Amino acid sequence: MKLVYIVEDGSGNKKIGITGDIKKRMAQLKTAISTGIVSVMVSDFVENARSIEKQLHDANKMYRLSGEWFSDVVDFGDIEFSYSKIEKPIKIESEAMEFLPEATYINSYIKNLGNLFGLTTVAIKVLMCLVSKVDYEGELSLPRGIREKVGKELGGVSLGVINNAITELVKKEILSRVGSQGSGVYSLNPDFFARGKWRDIYYKRKSFKVTMTYIDDGGEGKREVITEQIGADIIQMPAQTPAE
Secondary structure, three states: OEEEEEEEEOOOOEEEEEEOOHHHHHHHHHOOOOOOEEEEEEOOOEOOHHHHHHHHHHHOHHHEEEOOEEOOOOOOOOOOOEEEEOOOOOOOOOOOOOOOOHHHHHHHHHHHHHHHOOOOHHHHHHHHHHHOOOOOOOEEEOOHHHHHHHHHHOOOOOHHHHHHHHHHHHHOOOEEEEOOOOOOEEEEOOOOOOOOOHHHHHHHHOOEEEEEEEEOOOOOOEEEEEEEEOOOOOEEOOOEOOOO
16 A cells, blocks of 8 residues: 655645655655755555546646646645645755756756747746647647636736737747647647657757857847758847847
8 A cells, every 4th residue: 555645846846646655755855856845745545546646647737747747736636635844945965966857857948948039938937838738749739728728827827918928939939830820739849849759859850050149239248049950941039138
């Protein structure tokens, strides 16, 4: 028999998992989560822990970041958890290389990508939500209902703002429309996001290069970003100030 646990890290992300030894599991997570452990919720020992874990994953899939990591857990099903708040987050003391949850890497990557392409804050947050919803082929179905759900996930952002953010991502060529204008299906740029069979990804990507040039305009300076893919036209992003 095992128990179900929900651990919250210092970034507010949550991990849903199962274990037969919560003390041992906490010790393992302590060395794997660089942002510290803020709280832990633990169920009683149950015979169907694996099934309950899957139910919780499915119930909170709209918040999934990657694997067992979620930006939030709002549906606990019928499970009762005991809750422990850790006033002083557990930190890694070792100076050795730290292994972060994959979700942390993804969030950092998207923020850096957003800064590189000069995305608005809303567009960056929308992109984080969309990446968690992409299918195995790297495609997204975004009908009105899904867009409204994304708005709710971001704290009540209006449908118009979500639409504008998606349009911004398309203009920056981070997203591309699949099919007709009103199909509601989009594809993530495979040069930035890879999912599926590696052979398919390889043929989608072929070769990719990013060139950044910092320009001294007598003021704060500007940054020019050029992306180039062999066999495709050169895509040049508008010059921006480094602070952006």
